């Protein structure tokens with residue numbers, strides 16, 4: 538089999554990127570500029586649940602304008618965190634990508650507000666490993682549709698997905714039983730305790746994924 542016959546589709550948040558720690562550091566920045574933890578959570582949830590939008594600091598900062606001690610400096614701190622997003626990549630990511638890049642075609646799928654998510658992904662400096670990077674701004678439901686489209690376009694290939702969200706894994710396995718679904722459960726990550734029903738493998742880190750991909754695909 539050649540590289541072109543194998544495709545691994547990877548998710549970004551909680552899979553490659555330590556989103557929990559990044560989110561905590563982002564929140565801490567707001568706290569140091571006079572926003573209480575409760576107020577932060579309240580407005581964060583307003584964006585996510587009421588407005589039903591992916592998280593967007595530009596919008597969050599606008600909502601809290603007037604309550605923040607020094608808006609410009611806080612913006613600078615938020616941008617600084619985005620600039621150093623590479624620090625939040627899990628430490629097995631580059632090793633994994635290096636390990637499989639010559640054997641598989643790699644795609645990346647991520648959900649988030651593009652003006653926030655794109656620089657975050659770009660600054661991780663791993664774009665060169667991926668033949669395609671697809672960012673979507675829709676609610677969770679839409680990300681699985683992006684996965685689905687990629688799978689449909691590559692039906693002639695052997696495909697593995699690495700994703701943390703159980704709902705997405707089950708949805709994709711139901712539609713495409715022949716794909717290999719690897720559920721990653723990072724310590725402390727959002728969906729680590731929530732089980733999928735149809736995943737083929739469960740892993741704690743990407744070190745295990747290399748072996749699975751090399752044996753199965």
Ligand SMILES: [Mg+2]
Pocket residue numbers: 548549550551552700701702
């Ligand atoms: Mg994820």
